[in-house]
Amino acid sequence: MTMSRAQPAFDDFVTANGRQLRQALVARFGVDVGTEVSSEALAYAWQHWQRIEALDNPIGYLYRVGVSAARRHHRWRRPVALPLESAVPAESAAEDLAHALSCLTEHQRVCVILVHVHDWSYERTAAATGLSLPAVGNHLRRGLRRLRAELENDR
Amino acid sequence: MNDPLLDRLKAYGGDLDRAADRAEAGASVDTALRATRRRRVLLVMIAAVCVGVVVTVLATNHPPGPRIETADTTQPSTTTLTSTATAQVTAHFEFSSPEVVAGGILDGWLVIDNNTGADIDIRDGGCAPKWGARLTNTTVPPSAFFTLECSIDPAGSTLLPGTTRLAVALSAIYSECTRDPIPTDAPMLACLPSPADPMPPLPAGDYEAVFVGALPGVPPPSPVAIRVVEPPTPATTT
Numbered sequence: 094m095t096m097s098r099a100q101p102a103f104d105d106f107v108t109a110n111g112r113q114l115r116q117a118l119v120a121r122f123g124v125d126v127g128t129e130v131s132s133e134a135l136a137y138a139w140q141h142w143q144r145i146e147a148l149d150n151p152i153g154y155l156y157r158v159g160v161s162a163a164r165r166h167h168r169w170r171r172p173v174a175l176p177l178e179s180a181v182p183a184e185s186a187a188e189d190l191a192h193a194l195s196c197l198t199e200h201q202r203v204c205v206i207l208v209h210v211h212d213w214s215y216e217r218t219a220a221a222t223g224l225s226l227p228a229v230g231n232h233l234r235r236g237l238r239r240l241r242a243e244l245e246n247d248r
Numbered sequence: 249m250n251d252p253l254l255d256r257l258k259a260y261g262g263d264l265d266r267a268a269d270r271a272e273a274g275a276s277v278d279t280a281l282r283a284t285r286r287r288r289v290l291l292v293m294i295a296a297v298c299v300g301v302v303v304t305v306l307a308t309n310h311p312p313g314p315r316i317e318t319a320d321t322t323q324p325s326t327t328t329l330t331s332t333a334t335a336q337v338t339a340h341f342e343f344s345s346p347e348v349v350a351g352g353i354l355d356g357w358l359v360i361d362n363n364t365g366a367d368i369d370i371r372d373g374g375c376a377p378k379w380g381a382r383l384t385n386t387t388v389p390p391s392a393f394f395t396l397e398c399s400i401d402p403a404g405s406t407l408l409p410g411t412t413r414l415a416v417a418l419s420a421i422y423s424e425c426t427r428d429p430i431p432t433d434a435p436m437l438a439c440l441p442s443p444a445d446p447m448p449p450l451p452a453g454d455y456e457a458v459f460v461g462a463l464p465g466v467p468p469p470s471p472v473a474i475r476v477v478e479p480p481t482p483a484t485t486t
Binding site: 244 | 252253260261
């Protein structure tokens with residue numbers, strides 16, 4: 094495959110899927126690390142485009158590439174960095190929701206953010222993250238329960 | 249029925265995407281991290297301490313740098329001396345002793361020989377460079393934290409031709425600790441009770457003093473072997 098043939102297909106892929114991949118990785122690792130590893134995953138996709146293009150679930154594959162790339166960031170247990178909430182309810186502080194989300198387990202946070210923040214379906218979330226559908230439901234339920242408890246405690 | 253939490257989460261999507269866009273564009277992201285940690289965790293990161301160092305004065309041959317010695321005639325101090333050379337600029341550490349007491353501070357110098365015949369601009373993006381020295385070995389990483397402010401020190405922004413000695417202090421303490429309850433697998437140590445001096449001392453052993461940060465135009469000096477020793481036990485009287 095030549096670069097000239099690969100380029101448009103890769104560009105189309107990034108346009109169609111790059112944002113989703115970043116959303117999933119930011120949900121898991123926070124903004125700083127998630128953004129960085131999503132770029133790394135796309136760079137990997139470019140280098141191995143012939144193989145990635147042929148995959149049934151390239152987003153799921155690249156999500157795992159991003160998860161592997163994030164390992165080095167975890168060496169020193171970097172906390173998950175999420176942005177402050179701009180539309181803050183009157184009784185809350187701007188950091189409450191971000192902090193509460195950062196307190197969830199990785200899978201809980203990914204499921205809550207993808208499904209309830211970015212409006213992904215359960216199926217799409219499961220495909221991207223490699224979790225089963227029941228697991229997505231469980232993580233979501235537990236994540237929301239913990240989120241409510243956390244936000245309740247902050248009041 | 250409306251669920252306020254779900255509504256809140258949905259509205260948060262824009263914040264997340266905007267933050268990721270900014271991060272992708274290279275801008276710093278205003279995260280809740282600091283604010284939440286202020287409330288939940290007291291993670292003490294003291295730039296000066298962590299760097300273990302503090303480069304109190306970053307000046308050059310310009311008078312009147314209080315801790316800068318400029319002369320080629322300056323004799324190296326007592327101990328360790330190694331150097332890394334590039335074409336015409338060399339740098340090496342000199343410390344007053346090869347040993348430091350755990351929890352103590354070892355004074356030293358970063359000695360830079362500028363043989364280019366011209367001034368070297370050591371500003372980092374227009375700001376005074378941030379650098380220092382840390383003790384490290386196989387179990388203690390050379391963590392260093394610098395403040396983000398941009399200080400402008402015209403006197404300390406240029407290395408004149410000749411030898412410049414920049415003061416450096418090497419602290420035999422950890423660079424970070426936490427007052428949070430420590431989970432069993434946490435890599436971070438608990439802070440000492442003292443609010444003024446919370447960093448735990450490094451355990452006794454063999455370490456290397458390594459350069460951390462960046463000093464544009466100057467090659468990093470070679471590491472220097474330093475031994476951290478236990479503090480002397482006070483004599484007991486009966």
